[in-house]
Amino acid sequence: MNKSPTLRLLLGLLVTLAAVAGFSSYTLYQLDGLRRLQTDTIDLNRHDSLLLLRVESDLNTIGLRLRDMRAPESKAIANYRDEFDRLHTDLQDAIEDEEKLAPVKRRFGEHDELIKALKAFWASSDAVFSAGNSGHEAAAKALASNRLFTQRSALAAMVSHLLERNNEAEERADQKVASIYDGVQRDIYAFLAATIVAILITSLYLIYSNRKIFDKLESLSRQRRILAGRLITVQEEVLRSVSRELHDEFGQILTAVSAMLARAEKKGVPADSPLRTELSEVREITHNTLEKMRALSQMLHPAVIDDYGLVKGIEWYTGVFQRQTGIEVTTVIQGEPVRITGQRATHCFRIVQESLNNVAKHAWTKAAGVEMIFSPGLLVVNVKDNGRGLPQSKDPGKRGLGLIAMQERAELLGGKLKIDSEPGHGTTISLTMPLPQGDRAQETVEEEEMEQTVGS
Numbered sequence: 001m002n003k004s005p006t007l008r009l010l011l012g013l014l015v016t017l018a019a020v021a022g023f024s025s026y027t028l029y030q031l032d033g034l035r036r037l038q039t040d041t042i043d044l045n046r047h048d049s050l051l052l053l054r055v056e057s058d059l060n061t062i063g064l065r066l067r068d069m070r071a072p073e074s075k076a077i078a079n080y081r082d083e084f085d086r087l088h089t090d091l092q093d094a095i096e097d098e099e100k101l102a103p104v105k106r107r108f109g110e111h112d113e114l115i116k117a118l119k120a121f122w123a124s125s126d127a128v129f130s131a132g133n134s135g136h137e138a139a140a141k142a143l144a145s146n147r148l149f150t151q152r153s154a155l156a157a158m159v160s161h162l163l164e165r166n167n168e169a170e171e172r173a174d175q176k177v178a179s180i181y182d183g184v185q186r187d188i189y190a191f192l193a194a195t196i197v198a199i200l201i202t203s204l205y206l207i208y209s210n211r212k213i214f215d216k217l218e219s220l221s222r223q224r225r226i227l228a229g230r231l232i233t234v235q236e237e238v239l240r241s242v243s244r245e246l247h248d249e250f251g252q253i254l255t256a257v258s259a260m261l262a263r264a265e266k267k268g269v270p271a272d273s274p275l276r277t278e279l280s281e282v283r284e285i286t287h288n289t290l291e292k293m294r295a296l297s298q299m300l301h302p303a304v305i306d307d308y309g310l311v312k313g314i315e316w317y318t319g320v321f322q323r324q325t326g327i328e329v330t331t332v333i334q335g336e337p338v339r340i341t342g343q344r345a346t347h348c349f350r351i352v353q354e355s356l357n358n359v360a361k362h363a364w365t366k367a368a369g370v371e372m373i374f375s376p377g378l379l380v381v382n383v384k385d386n387g388r389g390l391p392q393s394k395d396p397g398k399r400g401l402g403l404i405a406m407q408e409r410a411e412l413l414g415g416k417l418k419i420d421s422e423p424g425h426g427t428t429i430s431l432t433m434p435l436p437q438g439d440r441a442q443e444t445v446e447e448e449e450m451e452q453t454v455g456s
Contacts, residue, residue, distance in 0.1 A: 012202045016195070023191045027184060034180050045173065049166045051098040052159055058091045059156045066152060070145045077132030077140045084125060091118065110165075114158055121151040228408045233343070240301040254290040258283055295320070305349055310340040311372065313349050318356070318370055325360045328367045335374030338435055347409040348381060348433065351417070354402045355383035355429045363387025363427065374435075381431040390421035 065083060068074050095118065099111060124147050131140035261283040305313035311333060318329040340348065352370060359368045365387035373380040403419070406429070410417035415433030 008205070012198070012205070016198055016202070019191075019195070019198070023187070026187070030180060030184050030187075034177060045166050045170050048098055049163060049170075051094050052163050052166065054094045055091060055098065056156065056159045056163065058087050058094070059152060059159060062087055062152050063149070063156065066144055066149050069141055070149075074141075077129060077137060077144070081129050084129070088122060088125075110158070110162060114155070114162070117151065117155050117158060121148070121155060124148050124151055225408075225411060229412050232347070232405075232409065232412065242300055254286055254293065258286045258290065261286065302349065305345045306341060310345040310348055311337050313345065314352055314370060314372070317349070317353060321356050321360075327360060327365065329356070330367075330369045332369065332371045333374075334372065337372075337374055338379070340379075340435070344413060344433075344436075347413050348379075348431065351406045351409055351429075351431055352381060352383060354406050358402060359383070359385045359387065359427075362390075365426070377435050379431075379433050379435050381433075383429045384426065386426040389423045389425055389427050390419070 062084070065080055069077060069080065095115065124143070128140050128144045128148055131137075131143060261279055264279055302313050302316065304316050315331050318331050321327070322329045356368065356370075359365065363385045365385050368383065368385040371380075371382040371384070373382070407417050410431055410433070413431075413433040415431055418430045418432070419427065420430070421427040
């Protein structure tokens with residue numbers, strides 16, 4: 001027995017979901033790393049660069065003032081004190097802010113050198129302004145031109161170097177961000193390709209499994225139809241055999257018994273003898289039994305179908321059904337009748353027979369109708385009643401054996417069986433079956449043959 005593919009399909013689904021979850025986690029991790037990189041490196045580096053530019057701008061301003069101090073027509077050194085104090089405060093604030101944003105790997109190296117150089121510069125600046133305030137203007141200018149200018153140049157070079165380092169770090173960060181984007185994009189494409197392949201493999205496997213299941217179901221359905229056909233054929237053969245036995249064997253026996261009783265009744269038995277009365281009663285019973293047996297034989301397998309076709313068989317049965325049940329049945333033939341015999345006629349006749357039996361059992365009505373509509377290559381048989389209708393059932397599988405047998409016979413005919421019923425408004429059973437081509441014969445010819453047979 002083949003194992004169900006459900007477990008393997010569920011496993012494939014779990015693997016796919018696990019891959020999606022894993023890739024989603026990896027992508028989120030990469031994006032989080034990219035966010036940290038942008039926040040911790042690029043953004044901080046840019047703020048740090050802005051502060052270094054502020055420091056560089058202040059140093060450039062100091063350089064301009066130092067150049068003014070060196071000029072022969074410059075004003076006194078003490079006049080530059082306020083501006084230097086303002087620049088000192090601004091530089092101090094910028095350096096403190098920059099220290100908080102500076103990269104960790106240079107906070108305890110180059111940054112300390114910058115702080116020391118600034119302290120030395122401001123110490124020299126204080127010395128220059130002290131000399132100026134003491135009246136040593138020439139010495140103060142000389143000190144500003146030599147030591148102070150040199151220290152400022154060193155500070156400017158140091159700040160420029162830090163800016164270059166920040167620019168290099170920013171470029172590296174940009175390259176890393178680009179590589180992360182490229183890697184994520186490449187991983188997404190690879191994951192999409194792998195997912196498509198997995199979906200394709202799973203779909204192909206599902207199609208293959210469904211194809212096997214459908215082939216198996218089709219094979220079982222075909223075997224069921226063959227088996228149903230054989231069972232129905234065997235059933236009809238048994239009924240035909242029983243009908244023949246009843247008609248030929250038991251019918252002849254009962255006919256012979258009836259004849260023997262008639263002869264015994266005529267052989268010297270007085271007319272007023274009780275024996276003559278009893279023989280007459282037994283002969284009457286034998287005759288009634290013979291008639292019932294012949295009717296039963298016809299019901300088991302109507303010979304009229306084999307002799308005169310389906311239409312005459314249904315007309316004969318509707319008459320018998322009306323006499324037995326008291327339900328008035330009208331038979332309507334539309335179109336050009338076609339001679340139908342053999343198994344096809346038997347199956348159609350049994351469907352009509354079962355439909356009328358259901359009318360007698362369940363419809364609670366006094367009237368029914370059988371309609372046969374012939375068209376080129378098609379026959380539609382409708383059995384209608386205006387009774388109470390079939391009960392509504394939510395489960396279509398809970399149908400009677402009679403309806404199931406009718407459906408089986410309709411499939412054997414290559415046709416369709418349709419049941420329309422509404423509680424309180426009657427039931428219509430419609431059989432649509434194809435007609436064989438090249439086997440057409442008007443029922444009027446069969447009717448003449450029947451009349452000739454009856455007449456002879």
